[in-house]
Amino acid sequence: MLLSSGPEAGEVVEAELDDPRPDEVIVRIEAVGVCPTDLATRRALGDRPAVLGHEGCGIVERLGADVDTLGLGDRVVISFASCGRCGQCRAGHPAYCDLASALNASGRRLDGSPTIHVGDEPVFGAHFGQSSFAAAALTDARSCVPVGDVPPEVAAPLGCGFLTGAGAVLNVLQPGPGDRLLVVGGGAVGTAAVLTALSDGVEVVVAEPVAARRELAVRFGATAVASLDDPLPSVTHALDTTGRPGPLARALALLRPRGVLAVIGLGPTTAAIDVRALMLRGLQLRGCVEGDAEPSLLVPELIRRHRQGSLPLDALVTTYGLGDFARAVADQQAGRTLKPVLVPTG
Incomplete structure (x- = not known):
């Protein structure tokens, strides 16, 4: 995982994910977009160790006991977290979920439990319900949208930036x-x-x-x-x-x-x-916020347009290795890259 603990880009370290709870899954990350929100969060956290990243795409590797909407081997994009139960969620506006801040920005689950440990120490994780600057991410199944055979580097930004x-x-x-x-x-x-x-x-x-x-x-x-x-x-x-x-x-x-x-x-x-x-x-x-989107509905529509050739999202993407985070950010800020996407190699 790409662990950062201050203004520097961070380093790739070994970390341990919690086991998935009944409504959670583990996704093996194939690609993850870099968003300015990650940089703003890093600044806000000061020196607190964190694993960020919130535009993950990858293969479902483990399923919680109650998950029946996804299958092992499905390629999914992971979008923002929402409860699915409050009035805003039920009305189709999960970006305004009553629990949006706790689910996406607290660094832990709703009950306060951590999702990522480095050594024996818990670190800030569950960023936008995922923390996908990593080889694998733990997330709620509700946040995952199947994307079929769309290249992961194209699908990843559909989790936030392109969706918005x-x-x-x-x-x-x-x-x-x-x-x-x-x-x-x-x-x-x-x-x-x-x-x-x-x-x-x-x-x-x-x-x-x-x-x-x-x-x-x-x-x-x-x-x-x-x-x-x-x-x-x-x-x-x-x-x-x-x-x-x-x-x-x-x-x-x-x-x-x-x-x-x-x-x-x-x-x-x-x-x-x-x-x-x-x-x-x-x-x-x-x-x-987040395009006022229900990801399970909008992501498939954007994929449909992409496949038809009317939405050439692939032209916006440049890929980098997970350890090249600093270069990806520098290229984006200099205008050399429009949408940097990290591709974990291990």
């Missing part, structure tokens, strides 16, 4: 042919949103400072600008992946009357919003 961008388009904004969508930020999440909207015949404009990312968006069929200060047309829908006050205000200003802006980026906790314009022009401002 695509879900924001399909579940929250819902633009259609004749609409124009502005995507602020052309990283992995933003580009997944771009591809999804284009696959539905939506006109897309991307604002992204990194030239290579703009070029990629244009190659797929979008229009791209370096800055929101560039001349831009009005839009019916907008998606902000930055969470920064300036882009949020500019995106709202570009919306046509009754337009919708969804925010999926985490930035400063406050931003100045023109409430008068929001009201008089009938605008909507929406938050969005």
